[in-house]
Amino acid sequence: MRKAAFPGVGHHDSIAAMEPLSPDEIARYHRHILLPEIGGAGQQRLKAARVLVIGAGGLGAPILQYLAAAGVGTLGIVDDDRVSLSNLQRQVIHDSGTIGELKIESAALAIARLNPHVRLIRFEERFCAETAQRQLSGFDLLIDGSDNFDTRYAAADAAEAARIALVTGAVGRFDGSLTVLKPYETSEDGTANPRYRDLFPEAPPAGLVPSCAEAGIIGALTGVIGTMMAMEAIKLITGAGEPLIGRLLLYDALSARFDTIRYKRRRERQGQAV
Numbered sequence: 001m002r003k004a005a006f007p008g009v010g011h012h013d014s015i016a017a018m019e020p021l022s023p024d025e026i027a028r029y030h031r032h033i034l035l036p037e038i039g040g041a042g043q044q045r046l047k048a049a050r051v052l053v054i055g056a057g058g059l060g061a062p063i064l065q066y067l068a069a070a071g072v073g074t075l076g077i078v079d080d081d082r083v084s085l086s087n088l089q090r091q092v093i094h095d096s097g098t099i100g101e102l103k104i105e106s107a108a109l110a111i112a113r114l115n116p117h118v119r120l121i122r123f124e125e126r127f128c129a130e131t132a133q134r135q136l137s138g139f140d141l142l143i144d145g146s147d148n149f150d151t152r153y154a155a156a157d158a159a160e161a162a163r164i165a166l167v168t169g170a171v172g173r174f175d176g177s178l179t180v181l182k183p184y185e186t187s188e189d190g191t192a193n194p195r196y197r198d199l200f201p202e203a204p205p206a207g208l209v210p211s212c213a214e215a216g217i218i219g220a221l222t223g224v225i226g227t228m229m230a231m232e233a234i235k236l237i238t239g240a241g242e243p244l245i246g247r248l249l250l251y252d253a254l255s256a257r258f259d260t261i262r263y264k265r266r267r268e269r270q271g272q273a274v
Helices: 023-028 039-048 060-070 085-089 103-114 132-136 149-162 219-238
Strands: 050-054 074-078 119-123 141-144 165-172 175-181 247-252 257-262
Touching: 039 219, 050 060, 060 074, 060 103, 060 219, 074 103, 103 119, 132 149, 141 149, 141 219, 149 165, 149 175, 165 219, 175 219, 219 247
Parallel strands: 050 074, 050 141, 074 119, 141 165
Antiparallel strands: 165 175, 175 247, 247 257
16 A cells, blocks of 8 residues: 655645646656655655755765656755765766866756756755755655765764754675665554664764775765665655665675564663663
């Protein structure tokens, strides 16, 4: 049985009150509309959705491309970096002709070529606790494609405070992971959904986890994980399927193996998690 769109994602107006799809959009998204789990109503929810993506790099590239292709009406991009030659092995939204340009501008050009119906909002800055509230204003879903724990914790805290869903993922060498967070809601058994800190209580010591620049990364891995993050976002917006809430999906590229780890909200006692 098809579910309604998840609260906190997409506009809350009735489908009838949403902006209708144009003939061009109906033709463009015809394969979506044929799916009973999406249909015309789900496509209208995608058009009405406002999604903020942190990073226009390895994960952000496929996230932005597939959400734009899917018809998400408004995409926000947060990134202060510029395109370099070493990015092109995995950051496929950029190309040789955009080396030296701001990633948000290079990504915006690629999205405009892909789908002119998508509205873009650019933030030429980093996402952090001090800027999060301003950047998140007006968005109803956050996707974190960053490459560091400081940003991941800031994204998790900001999304919970704003009561919007967060799709977060990470990659390294040949391994990747992703999950969905909605800690402001309860599960079917009435228990509170887990937070990011229930999965990762604290960041590892500085230098323990090497960066991609230090350890290397296979480019196609970011495509696998980023595309799956886009899929989770589409599920959240349209209400199709079961999002990865309370589940961490792990991918080992070398063995072509997927595993899922379930995690729960830690019990709290006198204001302290136990």
